[in-house]
Amino acid sequence: MSVGTLGMIYIFILAIFTGVEVISRVPTVLHTPLMSGANAIHGIVLIGGVILLGMAGDSKVLCALGFVAVILGTLNVVGGFVVTDRMLEMFKAKPPAKPHSDK
């Protein structure tokens, strides 16, 4: 199943509207996690790196470029998701009970 360049442009434009629509509802409180979450999502370039390396064949240059790309992409993806999770874990409606607050 393949769409031509025109099909990709359609998808690109629809994705812009979807993105703006979805993201404009994110409250200011969550802007940092939004940014770091988005940061993790553009780590999707990792897929491109994997394809480049996977289809590099015998070319040493392509292998090297792909190998580095996969390392960098993975750093982006893993770091991005883990750090976002760490931040979101902290957002609580009520602070947890603390030992010193009961007196």
Add this chain to the structure above:
Amino acid sequence: MNRLIVPEAACLAASLLFILGLKRLSSPRTARSGNMLAAVGMALALAGTFLLPGMGHFGWILLAIAIGTAPGWLLAKRVKMTAMPQMVSLFNGMGGACALFISLGEWLREAGDGHDLARAFPMLLGIVFGSVSFTGSLVAFGKLQGLISEKPMRWPLQKTGNALLLAVLLVSAAMAPSSQNELWILLPAAAALFLGVAQVLPIGGADMPVVISVLNSCTGLAAAVTGFAMGNMAMIIAGTLVGAAGSLLTVLMCRAMNRSLARVVFGSFGLGPKKGVAAAAQGDQSMREIAASECAIMMGYARKVIIIPGYGLAVAQGQHLVHELEEALEKRGVEVKYAIHPVAGRMPGHMNVLLAEANVPYPKLSDMEEINPEFEQADVALIIGANDVVNPAARSDAGSPIYGMPILKAENAKNVIVIKRGRGAGFAGIENALFYNAKTRMLFGDAKKALQQLVTEVKAL
């Protein structure tokens, strides 16, 4: 059966999960699961890619993933919340570099059989966006980490130099598809790499929220155009979503500082004549000091206190003490709220994260539009390590460099207490008339120590 069905289905599912994940980020309750959904989407897309026909080098791929995972995980687990902006910049730069290498690889793969314009154009864009976000993010990282001066850097012929760099970039990129030498492509790449450095170096620390947003958007676009070059839908959709998110945040940040994007990127904030300083020096006004014990009494017997935290609080590592103060006051029946300016901190929403880390419940964190009408009912506005975001000159003094920037109307509160390190002007070097206001009292000293005293005094009341 078509061997592409499984990878295509994985890509489709991943794209859906990314959108749903971002949607769930719109409430703190569902946000964490949203991030998880997006991560699952990423795993699916990755797994699907392995099943593409014609793939090889699996050992190398897995090795590279393992090499990337370890430092990514460790850095993400260890980074302090105050260092979040530079961490996000660093990861962002890695993504940009990844897009750069992929586009270069794709370009070289096709170099033998001549370039088809419909494919060459997105590849060139991938190289340019990837390069700019790579070096731009690294410079931003260096500035935020304190490796490079946070001050805006200037050098002779800066604008001419940048324009020249841009010209080299455009011309060499335009000539690249028809060039016989396959190494020609390194010329626009190098120009773009230098351009990333040259564009971010002159931008000051206070403008970092805008820069980070722009660079994030830039890497998103790099991912999207790389997707165009490779015909990969998941990359186009995910990249575009991020590009949209980054652009939206950029617009919000610029609006919060009342500065156009062009002025942030090309302007010279903090270098103009310091009119405000001169004006204040002429007057015979003076700041009125107050002791911590008196502050504690003012707040302890108030009905409503609004705390305005600024980046100075984070620098002094005082977030946990602020929360303690808030709890001590609430126990006395005082209503406490936090007023968060959109550009408090070094990236959009940074202050919220820092306070959340100190266990401040998020319903207490109010943004500017929400809290501004409430200052009139507040008995005390407590300003900690913030300056420009409460400076009335932004509304009254057309000559001020921050004129027109929306501010927190702390001066409407019945009393204003300012915790400040010293008498000097703030980060941007702009004098603040609020500090000389008749209802303002200054509590000089390190934010952390001052807060410690306040907590003790309030508890002793």
